[in-house]
Amino acid sequence: MALPFALWGTAMAAMAPLVSSGGPLLVASLRLLPAGLALVFAVPILGRSLVIARSDWIWFLAFTVIDASLFQAFLARGLAGTGAGLGSVLIDSQPLLVALLARSLFGEAINPIGWLGLSLGLVGIVCLGAPPGLLSHLVMFRQSDSLTIVWNPGEFWMLGAAVAMAIGTVLIRYACRSSDPVAVTGWHMTLGSIPLIVLHALDQKRAFFPEWTSLDWGLMAYASLFGSAIAYGLFFWFANSKELTSFSSLAFLTPVFALATGVLILGERLELLQWFGVLVVLISVLLVSQRRRLWEAGKLQENFATEQGNR
Numbered sequence: 001m002a003l004p005f006a007l008w009g010t011a012m013a014a015m016a017p018l019v020s021s022g023g024p025l026l027v028a029s030l031r032l033l034p035a036g037l038a039l040v041f042a043v044p045i046l047g048r049s050l051v052i053a054r055s056d057w058i059w060f061l062a063f064t065v066i067d068a069s070l071f072q073a074f075l076a077r078g079l080a081g082t083g084a085g086l087g088s089v090l091i092d093s094q095p096l097l098v099a100l101l102a103r104s105l106f107g108e109a110i111n112p113i114g115w116l117g118l119s120l121g122l123v124g125i126v127c128l129g130a131p132p133g134l135l136s137h138l139v140m141f142r143q144s145d146s147l148t149i150v151w152n153p154g155e156f157w158m159l160g161a162a163v164a165m166a167i168g169t170v171l172i173r174y175a176c177r178s179s180d181p182v183a184v185t186g187w188h189m190t191l192g193s194i195p196l197i198v199l200h201a202l203d204q205k206r207a208f209f210p211e212w213t214s215l216d217w218g219l220m221a222y223a224s225l226f227g228s229a230i231a232y233g234l235f236f237w238f239a240n241s242k243e244l245t246s247f248s249s250l251a252f253l254t255p256v257f258a259l260a261t262g263v264l265i266l267g268e269r270l271e272l273l274q275w276f277g278v279l280v281v282l283i284s285v286l287l288v289s290q291r292r293r294l295w296e297a298g299k300l301q302e303n304f305a306t307e308q309g310n311r
Helices: 003-022 025-047 054-081 086-089 094-106 112-127 131-140 144-151 154-177 181-202 216-239 244-267 270-287 291-310
Strands: none
Touching: 003 025, 003 216, 025 054, 025 181, 025 216, 054 154, 054 181, 112 270, 131 270, 154 181, 181 216
């Protein structure tokens, strides 16, 4: 289940250098359209139905607009205005939003162990990706003018992407009540790319196709096919069949995979605080995924201690 988040972590690193030269709308649309078409062609091969049931159409359209068009546009705009550090921190805050929505809509229980795990996940990704200026502001309580240096529009676009992704994670269950989740994912990516392509074509400040090198097109192909087609197909298939809170908490692993890619391929080094963040993230995922068993084990131990005390 962690594969989609590993692919997303590396795909964000591949997309980042392309946004400035190609524009966020083009990068967002090229990430969606080829991936969506690949899934649409793969669905019949897998023996699944491409038809979206009439009863699912309203939810499917809402899912397409929010999770495909808005999410990818916000993500690409965020990459244009921020680095992968704080941007990944904000976009990976979505498990908390998913947990709240899943609790209210589907009645998924979140006991104190689960809330502790979600909170530790946020602490971990802050340690992994937040710039030193933000951390020093939080720790040293510096004057508010330092926030003007840390916060910029890119971070707000990433926060919007996190909200869109959280809502999309919940909407997939409504959009797939009578339809195949892989088909829904493929169609929503294909149709969701159309508004982005139109808006990019209307932008007179940019050429429709940038002068990318073969390496740039290779990065775009990886972000589209692996970071979208495979990652989103797996993600929404799991989201439609697994418990949302536990599954979405794996999103905390995305910055971990991104940093691991930098260490193994680019020779980057992690700071001590980032290693601490990796450890905290792994603990948070364990707590959220095993929250029921840990909570029940704690209750049994408490009841046993109470019984022994009463004897």
